[in-house]
Amino acid sequence: MNLRFTVDGVPTTVVIAAGESLMDVLRRIGKTSVKNGCDRGDCGSCAVLVDGRAVNACLVFAGQVDGTAVGTAEGLAHDGELHPLQSAAVEGGAVQCGFCTPGMLMLAVDLLSRNPEPDEAEVRSALSGSFCRCTGYVKPIEAILAAAGTLLERRS
């Protein structure tokens, strides 16, 4: 069957199997920032945005995202300039092995779109479905709070 959707803003048509997961389809078309960590919705490494909401791509039937806009970490940078969340992660030492980073970034995009000024507890709560194998949680939380500040400054 055909799946028609946009991926990081690019209209995309891909032939999929009826039972294929969104994670497997995205990785197959080259979006390898979508990490296969557990393949059962426990770890959050495959988190992507579907119409703006972060979901575990491994738990979504690809056929169900027909007509939607899917966002991955690969769509965050524009014209060679990193997204403030990415810059904050790099500058703040929030990336260790990096495996969980793309998923955490998508969770953060979802959070900041609904809550531009989260407190630390709200960031911790939002990240609660994303597991860092290096157990580095403090730096990502600091980076998201810093990026939230940058984004607010840009808007004002």
Add this chain to the structure above:
Amino acid sequence: MSVVNVSGFIRPIDIATAFVAVQQGSIPVSGGTDVILHEPPAPVSLVDLTVLPLSGISESGDGFSIGATTTLSEMLEHPRLAAHADGVIADMLRLVGSPLLRNRATIGGHLARGRLSDVIPVLLSLDATINWYDGSPRAGPLADFYASQTHRTPLIVTGITIPPMHRPAAAAFRKFSRTHFDLAILNCACRIDIADDGSVAAARVVVGETPALAASVTDAEVLLHGRPLDPAAISSAATIAAAEIPARDDDRATAEYRRAIAAVLVRRCLAEIAGRLP
């Protein structure tokens, strides 16, 4: 997790078309987070319910009507629903999976599955009414839906209605699990309505994951009725719940363990309610 034994994917034009497919053996899919984890034994088609107009939350004199494909996050982010019944729905939803899961999992999926749910005990305690389609639109008390095993027949859950609270009243939820991500080893939802004379006018004591379907502990509800919600009544209700729940062993816990937990959770829920009542 891609599922190999899915041979077709149906986008129905209306609920009647979707139901015909379900009658013919297709699996209805809403958020899909549970279906995708279970490989069917033989090739089967999926019916995507999310293309039908079954999503959304509305409020009227009859309470809150929630469409089946509404996600748990959408419920949590609805300010009036989240504040309903002392915030018991929101308290419970924050303990269901992760934000990523709640952004995808739907109320209809929970209701259709029946088991392994923190949502259902709370809805039972609030005397919710379920709506479904089995060739015709149907509605009935959620408790009857499970007690009569209707949920095992071919049907499509279309929504749930949560009635208004008749004050003074209060509700509470408790869950026992290894982590809040994990499915409950046991859960409990209670609601108490108070009469003008200060006695209990209506009591709901619901225990789930026994591991049978969540259900009222009727003897505890009868005991609480018509008397003040005092420590003696709470203690008796907890003792009755421990004895009366249909506890069984499974890979999460033994029946004996579940009975011990049931007494604690019922007592904590009722004590929290007693503290909230005027």
